[in-house]
Amino acid sequence: MQNPLVLKINQLFGSDAALHGLLDFGPSHRVLPHLDIVGDGSEVSHTSLLLGGVACRYRIMGEQRAILGFLVPGDFTNPPFPDHQRLNFGVSALTTCKVMNVSCAHLREVASHTPQLSTALWTLNQMDHAILLSWLAQNSHCPADKRLAHLLCELRARLALVGLADDNSFLLPLTQEDLADALGLSTVHVNRVLQHLRELDIIRSMGRTVSIPDLGQLEAFAGFNPTYLHLRGAVMRLDRMHSTAQMRK
């Protein structure tokens, strides 16, 4: 059972044995569903690495919960760079989660000895930012069916990065209510849109398993552009950054 962050970094930047040992930070603990991993508005000088399960960033707006992002294994709850962040969101476990706390100071210390790790963390942070931008664009400007399809594409791609999905299916332990709170829709409507996607045979879902007859078709329907996740070309980009960094010296 490998650290999913290591898996992800290797997947994105090419296998790099040097990193394997660096990212074992210590003991992990479990968080049960519906419990907070990080409380809303808390002030922290650490981040938490999700090792297993699915969690979400959220904020309570009036009566209802707004989900602002999903976390899958290999993700950090908050950016690992600055000390003493006051978060303006909470992080809550959606399934049972395995979590490891990482001091930001410690992570910076490790990264300062390993420029590749430092670059990798930066890229992951930009990926996080890109996902947020994409949610904003989709949720504000797309009809419900495209929104939902796009979210499925994104989650599949991110899960695939840590070996939890392939091109044809993956396990998605979210309720329709979770999806609704993320997409800004009602639970009832999410249900109907799911049925609609099934009728079109764009997805086939049984229980928690989503299976995808034709990934290309799904991504086309959603208008999904995987490059924003730095999925392809990330290795090239890392190389270029190193080479230009050397040129400048």
Next chain:
Amino acid sequence: MQNPLVLKINQLFGSDAALHGLLDFGPSHRVLPHLDIVGDGSEVSHTSLLLGGVACRYRIMGEQRAILGFLVPGDFTNPPFPDHQRLNFGVSALTTCKVMNVSCAHLREVASHTPQLSTALWTLNQMDHAILLSWLAQNSHCPADKRLAHLLCELRARLALVGLADDNSFLLPLTQEDLADALGLSTVHVNRVLQHLRELDIIRSMGRTVSIPDLGQLEAFAGFNPTYLHLRGAVMRLDRMHSTAQMRK
């Protein structure tokens, strides 16, 4: 005529004479309305500081433009930290803009000599992130009138930081179409919601000037919580970061 970034940093972190000279990076140029300051998808190793005018981050989705954020004087088009970013959005001038390009490498160089500047840039970056989160939450989970009201609160607060707004009014050079593309609404509906807010006497707008009879009432209506902009307490936070940084040594 002062550099609005200096103004903003002083406003947020307290007057700090040491910064005054550091943030003059060189020549600026003008960009006319509707022209790109940075093209979508371009790869840059610099950022651009907006010195005057209003611009937006945007992305074209199908037929229509999605506005993903507004830029006011003192804002950067993209985060100033990493070299060689491939942007997944464009930046376009909404009014005539005065823009100054800043090499990321150079900015890092300057910041490395001035820990206060470095911290300030970090905080500004987190502020940017917080605004994005807030847009996502509002646009996905609020009815049109609250959304619009919230956006007006945010813009007023940000403009006030650089001396371009007070509690009772400010100049907002946006068309209703700009607002619509930002809020994910149709132009027609933005028009109607504006009328509605005027009927409630929550805002009074004449031409491009928005005047606010009672700021408290507007912010209450919008559910606006200014702390997410680091507006209050930012000075304290900066102090705390410095003192804890020293303690660790």
Next chain:
DNA sequence: CGATTACTTGACACCGGTCAAAGCCGGTGG
């Protein structure tokens, strides 16, 4: 002063929300 761009208005359609009830499914305990 004409021409273009922005704003305003009304009628109508539709997407998605709400409410309420009924199945389904997995777990728990007798």
Next chain:
DNA sequence: CCACCGGCTTTGACCGGTGTCAAGTAATCG
């Protein structure tokens, strides 16, 4: 092994917020 239970999913009827289309009015600029 079955009965029960709570959470999740599915349905239907109805309503309201927003979008669309199209036309008309104001404002801005050369």
